[in-house]
Amino acid sequence: MTSPLHRLYSFRRCPYAMRARLGLLFAQLPVALREITLKNKPEQMLAISPKGTVPVLQLADGTVIEESLEIMVWALEQQDPQGLLDENVLSQAHALIEQNDNEFKHWLDRYKYADRHLEMTQTAYRQRGEAFLQVLEELLTKNAYLLGSRVTIADIGIMPFVRQFAHVDRDTFYSLPYPKLQQWLQNWLAHPLFLQVMTKFQPWQEGDAVVVFPS
Numbered sequence: 001m002t003s004p005l006h007r008l009y010s011f012r013r014c015p016y017a018m019r020a021r022l023g024l025l026f027a028q029l030p031v032a033l034r035e036i037t038l039k040n041k042p043e044q045m046l047a048i049s050p051k052g053t054v055p056v057l058q059l060a061d062g063t064v065i066e067e068s069l070e071i072m073v074w075a076l077e078q079q080d081p082q083g084l085l086d087e088n089v090l091s092q093a094h095a096l097i098e099q100n101d102n103e104f105k106h107w108l109d110r111y112k113y114a115d116r117h118l119e120m121t122q123t124a125y126r127q128r129g130e131a132f133l134q135v136l137e138e139l140l141t142k143n144a145y146l147l148g149s150r151v152t153i154a155d156i157g158i159m160p161f162v163r164q165f166a167h168v169d170r171d172t173f174y175s176l177p178y179p180k181l182q183q184w185l186q187n188w189l190a191h192p193l194f195l196q197v198m199t200k201f202q203p204w205q206e207g208d209a210v211v212v213f214p215s
Contacts, residue, residue, distance in 0.1 A: 005032040005212065008071075009045045009056040012200060015160035016068035020055040021197045022156040023072030025214055027079050031057070033213035034204035042204065069097060072153060082151065089147040093154035096135075096146065100158045104132035108161060112168050126172070129165060133178050136162070140180035159188045 008024070008031040010017040024031055036042060041052055048064045049056040057065040057074070065071050076085045086093075107129035114122035136158070139146045146154045162185055166173040174182055188194055201211055 004060045005030060005210070006060055007032045007034060007058040008213065009034045009036055009042070009049075009054055009058075011036055011038060011054045012198065014054055015164050016053075017055040018160035018163075018197055019157050020057070020068045020071040021213070022160075022193065023075040023084075023153070025193045025196060026082055026084055026151075026156065027075035028081060028214075029075050029078055030212050030214060033201060033211045035201040035211075037203045040203070042206075044206070069101070069157065072157060076153065084151060084153045084156065086148070086150070086152050089152055089154075092147055093152050093157070096154045097157040099132060099135070100161055104129060104165075105161060107132075108165050111165065126168075130176070133162070133165070133176070133181055136184075137178040137181045140184050145184075155188075159185065159194075163189065 006029075008020065010021060010033060012018075012035065034042070034045070036045060036054060045054075045056055046052055048058055049066050051066065053066075055068050055071055057071045059065070065074055073085070107125055110117040110120070111122060111125035111129050114120075114125055117125070120128075136146065143149055145151050146158065162181070166185060176182075196214060199213075202208075204211070
């Protein structure tokens, strides 16, 4: 008898959901994927996570994990064949992700939605966000990945947000003086696991066949 799958409520374009899916992929842990639409969130998700944001992972035993970083860590603690939870750099990885999630995401949101935040110009918001890009560029001048010669949780935890920043204005992003960061992002956008993460699925409805991710 096969064990029931954990359930992941996700939204394809959300950077938090992207990194949760990346964590599950690197951990090689299959889940039952339930793609949602933000305008019509399923009652089943809201019943276990009233805050209504993705990702939400409901384990087979009923435990609910509501934060993307916690989902990544949980998945990689189950199995971590590529060593993304490298103990030698783990504290540094968490500090970098914290800077991403608090400082950088603040400016990213204002840069992307500058028409909603009229206190500053879009250019000014972009320049504030660039302070974090400069940190990443400096790290990538030393190594192929943020914290060394191998991918760590820092890379998969931060890349979806750099992608979102870049896609606000691609021409401007690729004109900025961050060649190492730009190449790092391009490498990730072409990575087979990221391409798998970005597979399109129809929004889940009660009664649908189970969508196993990764398939």
